[in-house]
Amino acid sequence: MFAKPATLTLTALLFLSVSLAPLIALLVSSLSVDGAFGLDRYQYLLSSSQPRQLFGHSLLLAGLSTLAATVLGVPLGILFGKTDLPWRYPLLVLFTLPLLLPPYFLSVGWFSLLGQEGWLVRLFPEAETVARILADMLFGLPGCVLTLSTVFLPLIMLITATFLQTVNPQMEEAARLYASWPRVLSRITLPGILPGILFVMLLVFMLTLGEVTVPMYLRYEAYPTETLTQFAAFYDFDTATATSAPLALLAFLLLMAEWRARRWAVPDLRPVETSLIIQSGLAGKLSMVVAAGLAVVIVVLPLGALGLYASFDDFGEAWTRGYDALSRSLLYAASGASVLTALGFFLGLLWRERTYFSGITKFTALLLLILPGTVLGIGLIGLWNRPATAWLYASPGILIMGYVIQYAALPAGIIHAVLARLPSSLEHAAALSGAGWWRRVLLIVLPLSRRGLLAAWLVSYLFCLRDTSLAMLVYPPGGDTLPVRIYTLMANSPFGLVAALCTLLIITALLPLALFGLFPKRKESS
Amino acid sequence: MIAVEFKHVWAFYQGKPALQDFSLQIKPRERLVLLGPSGCGKSTVLRIAAGFLAPAQGAVILDDTIAAKDGRLALEPEQRGLGMVFQDFALWPHLSVGEHLAFGLKAQGVAKAERERRIMETLRLVRLDSRVDARPGELSGGQQQRVALARALVTQPRLLLMDEPLSSLDFELGIVLRREILALQERLGFTLIYVTHNLDEAFAIAQRIVVMREGVIVRMGSTEEIKAYFAGRARAADTAAFPDAPGQTESQG
Numbered sequence: 001m002f003a004k005p006a007t008l009t010l011t012a013l014l015f016l017s018v019s020l021a022p023l024i025a026l027l028v029s030s031l032s033v034d035g036a037f038g039l040d041r042y043q044y045l046l047s048s049s050q051p052r053q054l055f056g057h058s059l060l061l062a063g064l065s066t067l068a069a070t071v072l073g074v075p076l077g078i079l080f081g082k083t084d085l086p087w088r089y090p091l092l093v094l095f096t097l098p099l100l101l102p103p104y105f106l107s108v109g110w111f112s113l114l115g116q117e118g119w120l121v122r123l124f125p126e127a128e129t130v131a132r133i134l135a136d137m138l139f140g141l142p143g144c145v146l147t148l149s150t151v152f153l154p155l156i157m158l159i160t161a162t163f164l165q166t167v168n169p170q171m172e173e174a175a176r177l178y179a180s181w182p183r184v185l186s187r188i189t190l191p192g193i194l195p196g197i198l199f200v201m202l203l204v205f206m207l208t209l210g211e212v213t214v215p216m217y218l219r220y221e222a223y224p225t226e227t228l229t230q231f232a233a234f235y236d237f238d239t240a241t242a243t244s245a246p247l248a249l250l251a252f253l254l255l256m257a258e259w260r261a262r263r264w265a266v267p268d269l270r271p272v273e274t275s276l277i278i279q280s281g282l283a284g285k286l287s288m289v290v291a292a293g294l295a296v297v298i299v300v301l302p303l304g305a306l307g308l309y310a311s312f313d314d315f316g317e318a319w320t321r322g323y324d325a326l327s328r329s330l331l332y333a334a335s336g337a338s339v340l341t342a343l344g345f346f347l348g349l350l351w352r353e354r355t356y357f358s359g360i361t362k363f364t365a366l367l368l369l370i371l372p373g374t375v376l377g378i379g380l381i382g383l384w385n386r387p388a389t390a391w392l393y394a395s396p397g398i399l400i401m402g403y404v405i406q407y408a409a410l411p412a413g414i415i416h417a418v419l420a421r422l423p424s425s426l427e428h429a430a431a432l433s434g435a436g437w438w439r440r441v442l443l444i445v446l447p448l449s450r451r452g453l454l455a456a457w458l459v460s461y462l463f464c465l466r467d468t469s470l471a472m473l474v475y476p477p478g479g480d481t482l483p484v485r486i487y488t489l490m491a492n493s494p495f496g497l498v499a500a501l502c503t504l505l506i507i508t509a510l511l512p513l514a515l516f517g518l519f520p521k522r523k524e525s526s
Numbered sequence: 527m528i529a530v531e532f533k534h535v536w537a538f539y540q541g542k543p544a545l546q547d548f549s550l551q552i553k554p555r556e557r558l559v560l561l562g563p564s565g566c567g568k569s570t571v572l573r574i575a576a577g578f579l580a581p582a583q584g585a586v587i588l589d590d591t592i593a594a595k596d597g598r599l600a601l602e603p604e605q606r607g608l609g610m611v612f613q614d615f616a617l618w619p620h621l622s623v624g625e626h627l628a629f630g631l632k633a634q635g636v637a638k639a640e641r642e643r644r645i646m647e648t649l650r651l652v653r654l655d656s657r658v659d660a661r662p663g664e665l666s667g668g669q670q671q672r673v674a675l676a677r678a679l680v681t682q683p684r685l686l687l688m689d690e691p692l693s694s695l696d697f698e699l700g701i702v703l704r705r706e707i708l709a710l711q712e713r714l715g716f717t718l719i720y721v722t723h724n725l726d727e728a729f730a731i732a733q734r735i736v737v738m739r740e741g742v743i744v745r746m747g748s749t750e751e752i753k754a755y756f757a758g759r760a761r762a763a764d765t766a767a768f769p770d771a772p773g774q775t776e777s778q779g
Contacts, residue, residue, distance in 0.1 A: 177606075178629060
């Protein structure tokens with residue numbers, strides 16, 4: 001009788017205490033001087049104009065990247081989620097690839113194409129001037145916008161495509177009696193899913209704002225890099241905590257505004273029985289050709305150039321110098337994904353309920369997802385870097401805890417959407433047969449949501465594997481991950497080695513995705 | 527007003543036939559009811575007439591124009607000049623009542639002054655002229671049904687399709703609204719194809735009734751003829767309880 005409320009309340013309390021503690025520690029630390037309240041640590045922020053300037057740079061970068069990702073992502077979402085055009089699934093996977101990799105990989109890819117010794121100059125020596133102009137543009141705001149909009153475009157594309165499956169087809173049919181598809185999409189379909197698109201735009205804005213590796217690699221002065229510099233270069237932990245606070249506050253305020261405006265933040269992803277599909281005409285086929293061209297330019301070209309840059313010797317060297325970091329990355333990502341999936345399952349069960357804990361855990365998970373990894377990293381260090389907790393801080397446990405805190409919203413959201421689609425009558429029938437809550441969860445809900453659990457594990461795994469910002473700050477001594485290893489090697493290693501290491505990680509990320517893609521086919525043929 | 531003809535139409539749903547060699551002629555200004563249990567193919571007939579679905583085989587002819595033939599649409603839905611009232615009304619939650627009616631008129635290129643005149647005229651017809659700025663969520667079930675009807679009528683359609691439009695309303699409101707539908711059809715003279723599984727509703731609306739089962743017409747005749755057909759049998763409120771039909775059709779094609 002008490003099994004359900006006790007389990008779900010315990011889950012909520014555990015999640016809230018573990019995930020909010022670093023943020024509270026960060027806030028308290030930034031506001032206290034020698035045990036008393038004080039704003040001394042904000043001296044740098046308040047007295048210098050540089051942080052405000054950097055914050056402006058970051059807002060500009062995040063705004064432009066979100067705009068570009070939306071302008072491209074929404075039409076692509078319509079194309080992939082609403083038409084019966086051929087080749088849409090391979091193209092969807094191609095566009096999604098950059099999201100699954102550390103964001104700076106694309107920047108490195110563009111450099112391998114446009115840099116001084118890049119493919120453009122190698123293949124067309126006479127185009128050196130053009131290559132130099134393009135390389136100059138790459139290092140700065142345009143390059144950052146190009147990279148980050150490509151990286152986060154898939155989020156907008158995938159969410160748009162998913163939301164389109166939830167639109168009542170009769171609403172579109174009612175409009176189709178009077179208007180052609182473009183007008184129906186612009187006046188009926190898209191306004192219907194606008195709250196969802198706005199939510200994902202907010203997500204992209206905050207993820208872009210918090211990104212450190214791309215601006216650092218492309219030498220664009222942005223605010224989050226300042227936090228990292230204060231900590232890593234000057235080891236000024238006090239200023240690092242103070243510079244983190246505005247980012248955390250902005251994430252909180254934006255999410256709160258969205259939350260209050262819509263009264264929800266994770267949209268209901270229940271698809272309707274049959275969504276309306278736009279029959280492919282000439283315009284649709286032309287759109288697909290344009291989309292394929294775009295995929296070649298923004299994904300295949302930089303990543304292909306990166307992969308081709310490495311020689312066989314480079315791959316040999318990469319394996320020697322990177323296999324330990326790679327195996328650690330796989331182990332940490334798999335462990336993080338397993339814990340995340342387990343937590344996500346119970347949070348998913350909790351989010352089905354309309355309780356206080358349901359709302360507050362949902363809000364917290366989303367806040368932590370959009371919080372810059374550096375901010376969370378500083379918070380974790382402030383909380384756990386003490387003699388009494390060295391057993392955790394000096395172990396991979398701190399990184400896995402960071403993954404769980406940062407990415408809990410992803411598996412929980414996926415599993416919640418899957419659980420919401422299970423007919424409640426299945427559980428009611430089990431209850432009438434005498435099964436208690438745990439028995440119903442283990443014997444009915446868990447087996448029926450196994451595909452969702454697998455998807456949640458895979459998404460969590462990929463996000464843990466690609467993580468760089470958080471891992472850069474909290475990896476255990478001598479226990480760096482491959483994205484961190486590559487990032488640190490980039491400064492003074494041959495570019496061929498860097499390209500080979502990046503390719504190694506791309507293959508590692510793609511392998512489980514390919515296996516997951518084969519899974520349903522096997523099932524159907526059996 | 528429009529004449530509609532289905533010629534040897536076949537349609538499939540998830541690999542199974544939804545309509546099997548379905549042929550039917552509907553005269554201009556006629557009120558035809560398609561009657562049958564769930565899954566008998568009556569809604570498929572409406573979807574094919576509207577152009578949401580192309581017949582796998584066979585043809586649909588609107589007046590003398592081929593609208594669809596053998597898996598291809600010759601006329602897109604917006605080119606057919608039809609109105610439709612859906613079972614769940616399919617109102618657009620982000621648009622006001624006035625904007626619902628303006629949607630089709632704008633698509634037809636009707637000038638603003640004329641558009642506003644027609645919107646108010648149609649809303650007066652369905653007694654909703656005081657709710658022009660209301661959103662669907664602010665309306666009762668009966669008012670929502672009237673908005674759906676007004677949206678379908680404002681473009682002055684040649685053919686009105688109604689897919690179980692009263693099934694989600696309570697019994698008494700359903701009786702009031704079907705009287706209003708009848709009065710509007712008499713006054714405006716549009717051709718009406720009305721789908722229901724309810725015998726009372728069918729008898730109240732129809733001039734002619736087509737009884738369907740498993741994608742074929744099992745009986746067709748005037749309201750009186752169909753009443754007589756059922757007279758000797760236990761009167762069922764739902765056609766799911768129909769006894770096996772004799773398998774013969776009258777005046778088909």
